Amino acid sequence: MFAEPLEGAPQNLKAHYKHILEVMKIMKRLLTIFAMFAFSSLSMNLAAQQTPSTQTPSAQDPMPQAQADATNTQQSARSFEGRIAKSGEKLVLRESSTKASYQLDDQSKAKQFQGKDVMVTATLDSGTNTLHVVDINAMDTK
Numbered sequence: 001m002f003a004e005p006l007e008g009a010p011q012n013l014k015a016h017y018k019h020i021l022e023v024m025k026i027m028k029r030l031l032t033i034f035a036m037f038a039f040s041s042l043s044m045n046l047a048a049q050q051t052p053s054t055q056t057p058s059a060q061d062p063m064p065q066a067q068a069d070a071t072n073t074q075q076s077a078r079s080f081e082g083r084i085a086k087s088g089e090k091l092v093l094r095e096s097s098t099k100a101s102y103q104l105d106d107q108s109k110a111k112q113f114q115g116k117d118v119m120v121t122a123t124l125d126s127g128t129n130t131l132h133v134v135d136i137n138a139m140d141t142k
Contacts, residue, residue, distance in 0.1 A: 077134045080120045084113045084136075093120055093131060106133040113138060 080102065082095040091110040092101045096117070102124070104110045110133070117139040122131035 077121050077123050080122060080124075080131060081117070081139065082120075083117050084110050084115065086114065093118070101129075103128070103130040104133055105130055106136075109133055109136055 080093055080095055081097065082093045084091055084104075085094050085101075086092075087101060091104055091107055091114060093104060093110075094101050104120070104122075113136055119137050119139055120131060120133060121135040121137075122133045124131055
């Protein structure tokens with residue numbers, strides 16, 4: 001009566017044990033795949049959050065950084081009218097309409113216009129009150 005079920009028990013246990021091992025292997029593979037997916041997603045998110053200042057220009061950029069800076073400078077440059085005058089050891093532009101004085105970053109270009117009315121094409125650095133000179137032209141005095 002008990003002999004028959006006991007004889008079959010080891011065979012059933014072996015099959016059941018094999019099945020458990022196969023399921024565990026599948027679960028390990030699934031866990032490995034899930035972990036790789038999670039890490040790759042995390043690394044893509046971190047890469048996407050990098051600030052542009054830390055990213056290097058790619059080879060596909062149509063305009064190198066120096067060229068882009070020069071273009072931006074020329075686009076934001078405007079005209080200032082006034083007289084080139086000495087202020088201490090430096091030449092400055094005393095604007096005629098506002099009576100404001102601006103330091104000039106290109107002293108050698110300004111030197112030939114000292115004491116003359118000029119139109120300066122430049123960008124203004126309002127933090128330092130400095131004109132970054134693009135061009136200086138003498139004004140016609142009539």
